[in-house]
Amino acid sequence: MKAQRDVWGQTLVDLARTDSRVAVVDGDLATSTKADLFADAFPDRFFEIGIAEQNMVGVAFGLSTLGFRPWLSTFGVFLTHRALDPIRMLVSQTGAPVKIAASYSGLLNGSSGKTHQDIEDLAIMRAMPGMTVIAPADAIEAEAAIRWAADHDGPVYLRLARDAVSDIFSPGHAFTPGTVHVLREGNDALLVSTGVQSSRVMDAAALLAEEGIEARVVHVPCLKPVDEAALLSALSGPAPIFTIEEHSIIGGLGGLVSELVTSTTLGKTVTRLGLADAWSESAPNSYLLDKYGLSPARVAGQVRHALADD
Amino acid sequence: MSRTQATKTGTAELQRLAAAGRWHVIKTVADAKAGHIGGPLSAMDLLVSLYFNELSVDPGNPQDPARDRFILSKGHCAIGLYSVLALRGYFPVEELATFDQGGSRLQGHPDMKLTPGVDSSSGSLGQGLSAGAGMAMAAKQLGTDFHTWVMLGDGELEEGMVWEAVHTARRFKLDNLTAVIDLNGLQQYGWPVSEDDDRFDRSNPWSGVDLNGVFTCFGWNVISIDGHDFDAIRDAFDRVREQRGSGKPTVILAKTIKGKGVSFTEGTYKWHNGIATPEQLASAAAELGQVFEGEAK
Ligand SMILES: Cc1ncc(C[n+]2csc(CCOP(=O)(O)OP(=O)(O)O)c2C)c(N)n1
Numbered sequence: 057m058k059a060q061r062d063v064w065g066q067t068l069v070d071l072a073r074t075d076s077r078v079a080v081v082d083g084d085l086a087t088s089t090k091a092d093l094f095a096d097a098f099p100d101r102f103f104e105i106g107i108a109e110q111n112m113v114g115v116a117f118g119l120s121t122l123g124f125r126p127w128l129s130t131f132g133v134f135l136t137h138r139a140l141d142p143i144r145m146l147v148s149q150t151g152a153p154v155k156i157a158a159s160y161s162g163l164l165n166g167s168s169g170k171t172h173q174d175i176e177d178l179a180i181m182r183a184m185p186g187m188t189v190i191a192p193a194d195a196i197e198a199e200a201a202i203r204w205a206a207d208h209d210g211p212v213y214l215r216l217a218r219d220a221v222s223d224i225f226s227p228g229h230a231f232t233p234g235t236v237h238v239l240r241e242g243n244d245a246l247l248v249s250t251g252v253q254s255s256r257v258m259d260a261a262a263l264l265a266e267e268g269i270e271a272r273v274v275h276v277p278c279l280k281p282v283d284e285a286a287l288l289s290a291l292s293g294p295a296p297i298f299t300i301e302e303h304s305i306i307g308g309l310g311g312l313v314s315e316l317v318t319s320t321t322l323g324k325t326v327t328r329l330g331l332a333d334a335w336s337e338s339a340p341n342s343y344l345l346d347k348y349g350l351s352p353a354r355v356a357g358q359v360r361h362a363l364a365d366d
Numbered sequence: 367m368s369r370t371q372a373t374k375t376g377t378a379e380l381q382r383l384a385a386a387g388r389w390h391v392i393k394t395v396a397d398a399k400a401g402h403i404g405g406p407l408s409a410m411d412l413l414v415s416l417y418f419n420e421l422s423v424d425p426g427n428p429q430d431p432a433r434d435r436f437i438l439s440k441g442h443c444a445i446g447l448y449s450v451l452a453l454r455g456y457f458p459v460e461e462l463a464t465f466d467q468g469g470s471r472l473q474g475h476p477d478m479k480l481t482p483g484v485d486s487s488s489g490s491l492g493q494g495l496s497a498g499a500g501m502a503m504a505a506k507q508l509g510t511d512f513h514t515w516v517m518l519g520d521g522e523l524e525e526g527m528v529w530e531a532v533h534t535a536r537r538f539k540l541d542n543l544t545a546v547i548d549l550n551g552l553q554q555y556g557w558p559v560s561e562d563d564d565r566f567d568r569s570n571p572w573s574g575v576d577l578n579g580v581f582t583c584f585g586w587n588v589i590s591i592d593g594h595d596f597d598a599i600r601d602a603f604d605r606v607r608e609q610r611g612s613g614k615p616t617v618i619l620a621k622t623i624k625g626k627g628v629s630f631t632e633g634t635y636k637w638h639n640g641i642a643t644p645e646q647l648a649s650a651a652a653e654l655g656q657v658f659e660g661e662a663k
Contacts, residue, residue, distance in 0.1 A: 101507070105530075105534055106533070106534070108533070108534065110492075110526075110527040110530060111496045111499075111530030111531050111534055113496070114493050114495075114496020114497045114499070114527070115497075115500035115503065115531075115534065117486075117496075117500055118497045118499060118500015118501040118503065118504060119501075119503060119504045120500075121435075121485070121486070121500070121501060121504070122501060122504035122505065122508060122510075123504075123508075124504060142490075144490075145488070145489060145493060146486070146487065146493060149477075149487055150479060150486075150487050151479070
């Protein structure tokens with residue numbers, strides 16, 4: 057069990073040994089994002105731009121036109137919000153192979169509070185044509201996604217979490233865009249999640265099982281592209297659908313699943329769990345997860361409650 | 367065409383090309399019923415000088431890795447760039463007639479995926495200098511010795527991202543990067559001074575600011591010229607080449623007139639964009655045609 061950020065820095069160092077296109081463009085947060093591992097190993101391909109996120113994106117784009125495959129390294133919130141316009145025009149519209157490593161994503165940011173929590177990124181990035189949007193479950197899937205993205209000739213948004221979560225996948229796991237993973241079988245409820253929340257949802261499913269409720273857990277690591285047929289098949293059956301994400305309930309995984317379900321004849325309702333259109337606050341992780349209904353116990357509680365209401 | 371070959375284009379020929387470029391701007395925008403006038407015209411003498419006197423590029427091989435790079439950061443002036451690219455031989459002049467029409471390679475704002483000779487997409491103002499800095503940094507890193515040029519508008523300089531790039535360019539000692547600022551003193555609306563007297567009377571975006579001093583303080587080389595004086599432009603380009611190796615990026619502050627070259631568009635913000643009437647087209651053709659006889663039909 058490792059943190060995704062540790063894996064990110066180390067994997068880029070590994071990749072850069074054999075791939076001279078790998079570069080890192082930093083926004084003065086290398087010690088937090090672990091880009092410092094890369095800076096030490098490959099100072100020539102490490103570009104410190106300072107606290108200037110829009111400029112970082114422009115510089116990464118410029119580097120990419122000369123054959124580099126640069127990784128932007130800073131907190132996700134400063135890229136998806138402050139630098140959204142250059143991401144849109146210079147990266148997304150041109151299809152430049154710039155990789156957006158959104159470190160410290162989601163709600164859990166070491167008590168930094170709402171300024172640093174990125175709870176809208178999936179909605180924003182998912183709406184951007186041509187963007188691949190990945191939210192890996194654990195460090196193993198993060199490493200696989202980084203290796204895949206490094207080879208991909210186009211823009212990638214990679215949502216990474218600061219702290220370690222329990223591993224879902226086994227070492228050697230390979231990432232394929234679009235794949236949907238059924239992590240656990242069950243016929244009473246369908247729990248769909250993405251990113252590191254999937255690990256907590258597995259724990260929630262274990263709690264529900266103790267009460268005799270068997271939930272199928274579906275992990276969606278790639279919000280775009282997504283294998284719609286595979287996702288629909290994972291969502292089929294009589295059990296009610298819950299989406300659970302460390303993100304606003306608007307436009308992220310809940311949006312994706314709702315859109316898919318309403319554009320087919322599946323005829324099921326979707327209950328979206330996540331931040332209900334509200335700003336959060338500074339607090340320890342466990343407090344925030346409980347408050348916003350994302351801790352294993354609170355997820356299990358909401359599912360139990362909803363099933364009892366039916 | 368190498369740099370030394372390119373510098374053979376004489377002033378009279380540059381004048382003729384600039385007049386032709388200006389005509390294509392006005393005519394194309396009138397036909398397409400869309401596009402910008404004032405900015406492309408103020409930049410035309412600089413664009414023509416760059417493409418016919420300075421840039422080491424090959425229209426037959428637009429993606430040549432060794433080519434100099436040019437980014438039109440003020441992307442709304444796309445039609446000015448397309449006119450010059452057409453004159454330089456990147457695509458037929460007749461193709462200008464497809465500008466802004468469905469299915470065209472010539473989009474309303476520059477699209478590097480579609481138009482030969484366009485090195486960077488642009489349109490949202492303020493981003494080009496960062497892109498150019500990235501290209502210049504890559505060139506240094508890879509040991510390639512092309513030069514990167516970025517043209518910006520003076521209104522565009524209000525964007526904060528420009529100043530982020532100004533800092534980075536100095537920090538990375540990008541003496542292979544040059545910004546050309548088209549200082550026409552007008553933007554789209556700007557700050558009106560008085561309601562009834564707005565011709566020649568809008569306050570300059572940078573009035574009260576010592577732009578030369580600002581760039582100097584950021585550690586850049588600064589060259590100030592009249593952006594319609596071909597000899598001054600040629601000298602400035604020579605000095606840019608001399609500055610390579612100094613570790614300093616260069617900015618050319620080029621004083622220009624918005625809408626330059628056609629009497630009814632000169633010096634007014636009102637022709638930032640605009641569709642010429644048939645009478646206005648005829649009068650523009652008469653004015654510009656004196657310089658490049660026969661072409662303004
Ligand atoms: C980020 C952004 N904001 C606003 C615009 C709309 N816009 C297009 S041109 C223009 C004025 C530009 O003025 P300047 O840079 O001085 O250009 P020029 O006078 O040479 O046309 C504006 C506001 C834009 N394209 N991008």
